[in-house]
Amino acid sequence: MRDFLTWLRSALYMLGWAANTVLCAAGCMLALPLPYKVRYGVISYWCWFALRWLELTCGLKGRVIGRENLPRDAAVVMSKHQSAYETMALQRLLPLTAWVVKRELLWIPFFGWGLWSLRPIALNRSNRAEAGRQLIEQGKARLRDGAWIVIFPEGTRIAAGRRGKYKQGGARLACGTGAPVVPVAVNSGEYWPRNSFLKYPGEIVVSIGPAIPTVGKTADQVNREVSAWIEAEMARISGVGPCWPAGRQPAEVHGTVSA
Structure with a gap:
């Protein structure tokens, strides 16, 4: 019965989400x-x-900690990515955003059209050299316009309890402009699993870390600082949701598993 109610609530959410997406x-x-x-x-x-x-509909809400860590001026935000939740939560948290996304997302009817209207940095990931050049060039322009650059350094959604490889594009952009990096940890995958239709009730934690200065640092140094803070914070806030891998402790998972 509980599984059926979870499915029913998730279906109701998707109906409302779809209608809202088409209208917006x-x-x-x-x-x-x-x-x-x-x-x-x-x-x-x-x-x-x-x-x-x-x-x-689903009884799934969020709690943000560390708002005071957001700098006054636009910065580069590097966030953990486990579900669609953080894409919406960060959009609400930040005053003006420019998202780094894969180009294919713009081809999705209605959703992609709305995303395109926000002037994202849409990368063709099949051409890594061109994607890297585009990220730096357009990222600098967006920062000059006062937009916060939001990037998921692992490149895609990562299942709860797993860790992907942190790519250096966001760190290169920050170092090239002198903009600080704001690391963000989020345990959304424990309630809204990767590629799952079902959404479970509870409270997602979005944790914003202290801004990391980039002046005088290499992209590799910044990337290591970002990944170290995010994964340490993930170990602290993880392991409480219904979709956390059974029998595993957060600390033993996050430091060793790569996607």
Whole structure:
């Protein structure tokens, strides 16, 4: 019975999410001739509704710790990525964002159209050299415009209890501009598993770490500092959700497993 209710609540969430996505994507397309902030406001509303609807239908809410660590000016945010939750939560937390995404996401009907209207940095990952050049070039321009660059350094969603390889693109961008890096840990995969339709009730923790200075450092140094903080924080906040691997302790998983 409990599994059926979880499925039913998840289905109700997806119905509301889909309707909201279609309406907001259409709103973004209609707002193309208008100032950019109008489209940004539509997407911010989309995120607000999606998070609120998630809480109402699935009983899944979020808690943010470390807000005081956000610097005053735009920075590079490097975040753990376990589900779609953090994409919406970070959009709501930050004043103006530019997302680093794979180009294929822009091809998804309605969702991709709305994402495109936000001026993301959409990378063609099949051409690594070109993707690296594009990230640095467009990332610098977005930072100059006051947008926070949000990047998932492991490149994709990682299942709860696992660790991917931290790529250096975000660290290179930060070092090249002198912008600080804000590390973010999140245990969303314990309630909204990777590639899963089901969403379980509980409280997701989004933990924002102290900004890491990049001036005078190499990209490798910054990347190691970022990964060390995120994985240590993951060990602290993990292991409480219903989808955590049975019989495993957070500390023994995060430091050793690579995806």
